[in-house]
Amino acid sequence: MSAGKPYVEFRNVSVSYRKHAEAVADCNLVIEEGEFVFLVGKTGAGKSTLLKLLSREVSPHAGSVIVNGKEINRQFRFLIPNLRRRMGIVPQDFALLPKKTVAENIAYASRAAGKTKRQTRRRMAFILFGIHLDHKMNSFPDELSGGEKQRVAIGRALINDPPLLLADEPTGNLDPEHSMEVMQLLLNLNERGTTVIVASHDMMVIEKLGKRIIRLDGGRIVSDTKGEITYVEEVQIDEIPVSKDAVMEEAAHIEEGASEAATFEEEPGDV
Amino acid sequence: MFDRLTFVLGEALVSIRRNLGMVILGALTVAVCIYIAGGLTLTYLSVWRFGQNLSSRFEIKVFLKDGTTKQQISDTAKQIRLMDGVDEVNWIPRDLAWEKMKREDPANTVGLDNVLQDAYKVKIKDLSKSDAIAAKIQALPQVEPGGVHYLQVIQKQVEEALRFLKWVGLVAGGLLALVSGVLIFTVVRLTAIARRVEIRIMSLVGASYVTVYMPLLLEGAFQGLVGGAIAYGLISLSHHELANVIRGYTFVTNLPPLDVKPILLSCIGAGTGYGLLCSILALLNLQKKIR
Structure with missing residues (x-):
């Protein structure tokens, strides 16, 4: 899918949950319409917070979050449902209702989102076909594999036919085979024009897809495979120790960390 | 919808x-x-x-001093009417009251001169104000000391x-x-x-x-x-x-x-x-x- 105009923008965004603990620090990022972007990093790196900023589950303490030209962090609270109807959100834990079948889970969300019974019925077949679960529409979540559950969650996120899809660790609970299955589904959606942002640390899968990867650490963007934004260097300069011993120690530390996360090094643009 | x-x-x-x-x-x-x-x-x-x-039926009886003139009776009645919570004030002339008493109890009144005083029947609107009204009436100069009678206990x-x-x-x-x-x-x-x-x-x-x-x-x-x-x-x-x-x-x-x-x-x-x-x-x- 070719990239187009900027669809998501973070301008000098900072978020702190507690005093002196920044979840996101001075983040600047542009994601274009129709892009497929991975946000990667360790737990607490700020991946989920970036997604939550887009769904307005979190508000920035500084800066602006812009989606489709609108500064969403300045919108009134009562407009949040409106905003969320223009994006699909896939949580890590599937959030499926155990006593409802696959079809009922999707239908419930559709009805809650304001669709009539008729609209829900019409869209249901299309969604079930799209997530390749039309043969399991009457199965309960307990009868599904992890990958299938995640596909239901993705299907549910598609009820509003959103131009933007946010997935928070969608393969976090899945084995590699099912992870690829879920990623393939997201790729298919992206090929149809949906902008997809996925927070993940599943490098095995991410590497195979060859999409844009934005790496985060301590709430800061440390690398971007698109090579447009690399802010972290300025910050790290202040943090580099000045004595020789300290420099050696820091170098050893970096080497050690790099071997642990070797997968990151292979991507261009890493720091 | x-x-x-x-x-x-x-x-x-x-x-x-x-x-x-x-x-x-x-x-x-x-x-x-x-x-x-x-x-x-x-x-x-x-x-x-x-x-x-109860209060609408309830009356305060006010006895006036001996020798009160008609003008004073009229003035006192006006003063009572102006009091907050008072509904109605009626004058009971001592002559009429005595005639009535003689008719109702001739045995005890025969041969006696009129022993009664001029009086008022004061009807009140609000029971809770009756104490205050009674005190104000009692303070009027033409009212006999202890000449204000009402059903204080019920109230x-x-x-x-x-x-x-x-x-x-x-x-x-x-x-x-x-x-x-x-x-x-x-x-x-x-x-x-x-x-x-x-x-x-x-x-x-x-x-x-x-x-x-x-x-x-x-x-x-x-x-x-x-x-x-x-x-x-x-x-x-x-x-x-x-x-x-x-x-x-x-x-x-x-x-x-x-x-x-x-x-x-x-x-x-x-x-x-x-x-x-x-x-x-x-x-x-x-x-x-x-x-």
């Missing part, structure tokens, strides 16, 4: 079905609360009406009864209102917690706040409504039984019939409103946690 309504009502029914036991408990507490508070209010109103009725009893009912109503009603409020609050919170996955899904897909929270508000209102209806039933039953008992005593006035419509509406309105208020309070804080 109808489609949305069916969805919201369906969700409310699911909530009620899930917490049926707690919902019944909440409704019963609201019922007892309204029954006691409402019953005490009705009793208070009855006693108050009795007091009002005091009525006032004490009113005061007692007011306090009992406030304390008992208030405590029960608190208990039922806590119950409804807890039921709605429990429901919201039990339905957190649904609420989360709804917020993820952009369901409006009305769709997300209306079912829970309706659940609270429903508890209050049922409680109000039960309370009306209890009040109605109590009134019926009390009226039967009173009918057996010939010297006591029959209980006036219960005014069905306003009492039913008040009970249901109070219950529903209270249930709704408690639900709103329960959801206000919770909303931030499960959005």
Whole structure:
């Protein structure tokens, strides 16, 4: 899918949950319409917070979050449902209702989102076909594999036919085979024009897809495979120790960390 | 619109079905609360009406000093009429009163000169002001010392009864209102917690706040409504039984019939409103946690 105009923008965004603990620090990022972007990093790196900023589950303490030209962090609270109807959100834990079948889970969300019974019925077949679960529409979540559950969650996120899809660790609970299955589904959606942002640390899968990867650490963007934004260097300069011993120690530390996360090094643009 | 309504009502029914036991408990507490508070209010109103009725028939008798001139009688009457709470002032001339007394009790009045004084009958509008009115009249120069007579004891009893009912109503009603409020609050919170996955899904897909929270508000209102209806039933039953008992005593006035419509509406309105208020309070804080 070719990239187009900027669809998501973070301008000098900072978020702190507690005093002196920044979840996101001075983040600047542009994601274009129709892009497929991975946000990667360790737990607490700020991946989920970036997604939550887009769904307005979190508000920035500084800066602006812009989606489709609108500064969403300045919108009134009562407009949040409106905003969320223009994006699909896939949580890590599937959030499926155990006593409802696959079809009922999707239908419930559709009805809650304001669709009539008729609209829900019409869209249901299309969604079930799209997530390749039309043969399991009457199965309960307990009868599904992890990958299938995640596909239901993705299907549910598609009820509003959103131009933007946010997935928070969608393969976090899945084995590699099912992870690829879920990623393939997201790729298919992206090929149809949906902008997809996925927070993940599943490098095995991410590497195979060859999409844009934005790496985060301590709430800061440390690398971007698109090579447009690399802010972290300025910050790290202040943090580099000045004595020789300290420099050696820091170098050893970096080497050690790099071997642990070797997968990151292979991507261009890493720091 | 109808489609949305069916969805919201369906969700409310699911909530009620899930917490049926707690919902019944909440409704019963609201019922007892309204029954006691409402019953005490009705009793208070009855006693108050009795007091009002008593005062309209109730007179203060004022005796004037010997030798008071007609001009002074007229001036004093005007002064009393201007007092706050006074309804009517009638002069009873000593000659007419003496003639009447001689007619009614000739044995004790034969051969005697007129021993009576000029007097007034003062009717008052508000029983609670009778003490103040009596004191003001007593202070007038033409009024005989100790010449103000009225039914102070009855008035005091009525006032004490009113005061007692007011306090009992406030304390008992208030405590029960608190208990039922806590119950409804807890039921709605429990429901919201039990339905957190649904609420989360709804917020993820952009369901409006009305769709997300209306079912829970309706659940609270429903508890209050049922409680109000039960309370009306209890009040109605109590009134019926009390009226039967009173009918057996010939010297006591029959209980006036219960005014069905306003009492039913008040009970249901109070219950529903209270249930709704408690639900709103329960959801206000919770909303931030499960959005």
